Amino acid sequence: MTSWIRFRQPQGHIGFGVLADGNIEEFEGDMFGSATASGKQWKLNDVELLSPCLPSKVVALWNNFHALSQRLGKAAPSHPLFLIKPPMSVIGPGEPIRRPKGYSGKIAYEGELGIVIGKRCTNVAPEEADGYIFGYTCINDVTAVDLLNEDPNFAQWCRSKGFDTFSCIGPAIEQDFDWRNANVITRLDDVERQNYPLADMIFTPAEQVSMISHDMTLMPGDVIACGTSVGVGSIKDGSTVIVSIDGIGALPNQLAVARQLEPAA
Numbered sequence: 632m633t634s635w636i637r638f639r640q641p642q643g644h645i646g647f648g649v650l651a652d653g654n655i656e657e658f659e660g661d662m663f664g665s666a667t668a669s670g671k672q673w674k675l676n677d678v679e680l681l682s683p684c685l686p687s688k689v690v691a692l693w694n695n696f697h698a699l700s701q702r703l704g705k706a707a708p709s710h711p712l713f714l715i716k717p718p719m720s721v722i723g724p725g726e727p728i729r730r731p732k733g734y735s736g737k738i739a740y741e742g743e744l745g746i747v748i749g750k751r752c753t754n755v756a757p758e759e760a761d762g763y764i765f766g767y768t769c770i771n772d773v774t775a776v777d778l779l780n781e782d783p784n785f786a787q788w789c790r791s792k793g794f795d796t797f798s799c800i801g802p803a804i805e806q807d808f809d810w811r812n813a814n815v816i817t818r819l820d821d822v823e824r825q826n827y828p829l830a831d832m833i834f835t836p837a838e839q840v841s842m843i844s845h846d847m848t849l850m851p852g853d854v855i856a857c858g859t860s861v862g863v864g865s866i867k868d869g870s871t872v873i874v875s876i877d878g879i880g881a882l883p884n885q886l887a888v889a890r891q892l893e894p895a896a
Contacts, residue, residue: 819864
């Protein structure tokens with residue numbers, strides 16, 4: 632299994648490499664291009680893990696699991712339903728989720744599988760799409776729920792999901808991953824809240840990449856969040872969410888305790 636990570640060394644050095652048996656073999660160059668081993672090695676316990684990639688965008692799907700579609704009473708879509716999350720929303724494992732300033736409403740977690748794009752991808756045929764997938768990772772797609780329908784004239788998907796720190800990604804990008812035989816498990820303060828099979832996806836990863844690439848160009852490092860299934864819930868300040876997928880790893884993030892709201896001017 633090949634697990635790619637990004638990391639920060641205590642002296643501030645940021646690098647990337649392959650994780651094996653608790654050690655990191657550092658690489659140089661471009662993770663998605665001409666990466667070569669640098670000869671340096673680091674102990675995993677001696678570094679801080681970062682988001683394993685720096686996407687130009689996160690494409691986040693909605694209603695992509697049969698179980699959730701049935702629970703919601705929605706028909707399965709004929710094309711992936713998605714929104715775009717900005718790169719500033721991305722954080723890595725262990726980094727705090729920050730409550731938006733002035734927002735005291737409900738914040739929700741969504742444990743998901745993430746597809747990481749490996750090369751520029753435009754108008755790709757379904758049978759060729761697997762060749763554009765670099766690997767897979769875990770995602771917590773965070774939502775400021777009360778903002779979604781704040782204005783009855785316009786559903787604010789991008790605003791409610793696009794705040795800084797609202798796309799938790801990691802801990803690694805796994806290249807040798809069989810999504811058909813894996814489950815997404817989400818735990819909130821050590822209580823299991825989600826446990827669903829990825830085989831229940833409406834659109835497979837290859838279908839997602841192909842169809843979305845006909846809507847927009849996907850770039851190396853971009854991430855498609857495959858959508859979530861049943862069990863979505865809210866996070867209280869100070870609570871920790873851990874999204875784990877066997878074969879990829881565990882992604883922990885805590886909702887930071889909110890600062891006292893500033894008085895209105």
